Each structure stands twice: as C-alpha cells, then as structure tokens.
Amino acid sequence: MPDIRSKMTNRLLAALPAAELARIIPSLEHVDLRLGEILHEAGGPQQHFYFPGTCIVSLIGELNNGDSAELSLIGREGGVGLALVLGGGTAPTRATVQSAGTALRWKAAALQRELKLCGAVSRMLLRYTQSVWTQTAQSALCNRHHSLEQQLCRWLLLSLDRVDGSQIRMTQQLIADMLGVRREGVVLAAKKLQRRGWISYSRGV
Numbered sequence: 001m002p003d004i005r006s007k008m009t010n011r012l013l014a015a016l017p018a019a020e021l022a023r024i025i026p027s028l029e030h031v032d033l034r035l036g037e038i039l040h041e042a043g044g045p046q047q048h049f050y051f052p053g054t055c056i057v058s059l060i061g062e063l064n065n066g067d068s069a070e071l072s073l074i075g076r077e078g079g080v081g082l083a084l085v086l087g088g089g090t091a092p093t094r095a096t097v098q099s100a101g102t103a104l105r106w107k108a109a110a111l112q113r114e115l116k117l118c119g120a121v122s123r124m125l126l127r128y129t130q131s132v133w134t135q136t137a138q139s140a141l142c143n144r145h146h147s148l149e150q151q152l153c154r155w156l157l158l159s160l161d162r163v164d165g166s167q168i169r170m171t172q173q174l175i176a177d178m179l180g181v182r183r184e185g186v187v188l189a190a191k192k193l194q195r196r197g198w199i200s201y202s203r204g205v
Contacts, residue, residue, distance in 0.1 A: 009053035010104065011077045012124060020120045027110040031103050033057075036174075039080060039095040046091045048105045049081035055101030056162050058178055059093040059136075068094075069143060069180030071136045073155075075162025078128055084108050085115065085125045098174060099163065143180070149189045151179055156199065 008014040013021060033039075033055045040046050042062055050057065057080050059072040071093060074080050080095050089108065115122045142154055155178065159168050172190065176183040193199045 009076055009102070010051040010079075012079055012128060013051055013104070016124060017120050024106070024110075024114060024121065028104040028106055031105045033097045033100060033103055035097055035100040035169075037097040037100075039097065040091040042091055042094045044091055045089055046081050046084050047108050049079055049084055049108065049111045050095075051079050051104040051106070052076050052162075053102040053104065054163070055097055055103050056099035056159060058096050058098045060096055060178070061093050067180060068177065070155075070178040071139055072132050073098075073135070073158045073162065074132075075159075077162065078132065079125070081106075081108075081111075082125075082129050082132060084111055085129055098178065099159070099168065099170065148179070148181060148185050149192055151181075152186065152189045152193065153198075155179060 008021070016024075028051070031050075033050075039048070039050060039057065042060075052075050054076070057074045058070045059074065059080070060068050061071045062068040074095075081091075083089065083091055115125075142151055146154070152175070155175065156168070159170070160166065172186045173183050176186045179186065190199065190201060194201065
C-alpha cells in the first residue's frame with residue numbers, strides 16, 4: 001500500500017508516522033481559502049485547526065486604537081490554531097488568508113481528542129508551537145530595528161519559502177497591512193528594490 005505521507009502538501013502532516021496520519025486523515029476536511037478570508041478573529045473562538053497546503057495565512061496582532069501588524073506567517077510548513085494545542089479556545093490574534101489556496105481543516109473537538117493520546121501528533125504540534133514563538137520574536141525585533149526596505153525583503157522571503165515558484169499574488173495595501181505601515185511606504189520601498197533588480201512586480205500586485 002502506498003505511503004499516504006507522500007501525498008501530503010503540508011509538511012507537519014507529511015512528517016507524522018504513517019499510522020498516526022492514517023488515524024487522523026478521516027477527520028480532516030479539504031477547504032479552499034480565499035484571499036483576505038478571516039479564519040478567526042482575535043478574542044474569538046477557535047473552532048478549527050488548519051493545515052495550509054498551498055495557501056498562506058498571516059497571524060495579526062491588533063491594538064485598541066485599530067493599529068495592527070503581522071506577528072507570524074504560516075504556510076505549508078505549519079498550522080493555524082495553536083491556542084487549541086495549548087488548551088485554550090480563544091484566539092490571541094486574527095488569522096487572515098494572505099495568499100489564496102488549499103488547506104486541510106480539523107475540528108477542534110477532533111484535535112483535542114487526539115491530543116489526549118499524548119502521541120506523535122501532540123509532540124509534533126508542541127514542537128511547532130516553539131518555532132512559531134521564535135518567528136514571532138524575530139518579527140518583533142525586525143519591526144523595531146530594521147528599515148521598511150529590510151522588513152519588506154524579510155516578508156517577501158518568508159512568503160516565497162511557503163509557495164512553489166518565485167511569484168506571489170499580493171496587493172501593496174495588504175503588504176502594508178501586514179507590516180503595519182502606510183501603503184505609500186511599501187510603494188516607495190518596492191520601487192527601490194525593483195531598481196536594484198531584486199524584485200519585479202506589476203501594477204496592483
């Protein structure tokens with residue numbers, strides 16, 4: 001029988017032992033996620049855990065005055081819904097799809113039943129939680145100490161790591177929202193990068 005791990009786009013799922021993956025596959029639902037779709041709001045309930053396949057999801061922190069910035073970027077290497085892994089049901093951030101694509105969706109109740117087994121799935125998700133914390137800390141340092149051009153370069157590289165090929169379909173306004181800056185700043189930074197031959201882009205993306 002062929003190993004079902006070879007068919008998994010998501011790397012967390014592909015890294016699971018075959019027996020554990022076979023056990024949870026029936027409870028996973030394939031979904032197509034649209035650009036800009038909100039998977040959960042900050043402070044709202046988390047009803048699903050998502051394993052991105054071809055989509056990319058941004059975890060966004062928000063202040064009381066409405067200002068916001070991206071704290072973490074999740075693609076096929078990870079999952080969205082870590083509050084469920086840590087025993088909570090309330091999301092600390094807003095999860096927004098920043099690149100449309102596919103994902104596998106897992107109901108919270110099914111995830112929590114699996115976690116109670118304290119097996120490979122539980123260990124994998126806890127290790128992954130540590131990596132997200134590390135990425136969030138790096139984002140905070142970058143936002144504090146790097147120029148907008150440097151922040152844009154880092155964001156583009158993180159995004160490219162999570163897609164096939166060398167193209168990203170993205171509006172400058174959405175990039176500005178992710179970085180917590182004005183769109184005009186992103187426009188100027190992108191022009192500088194294009195003049196240096198580091199990137200190329202077409203109007204509106």
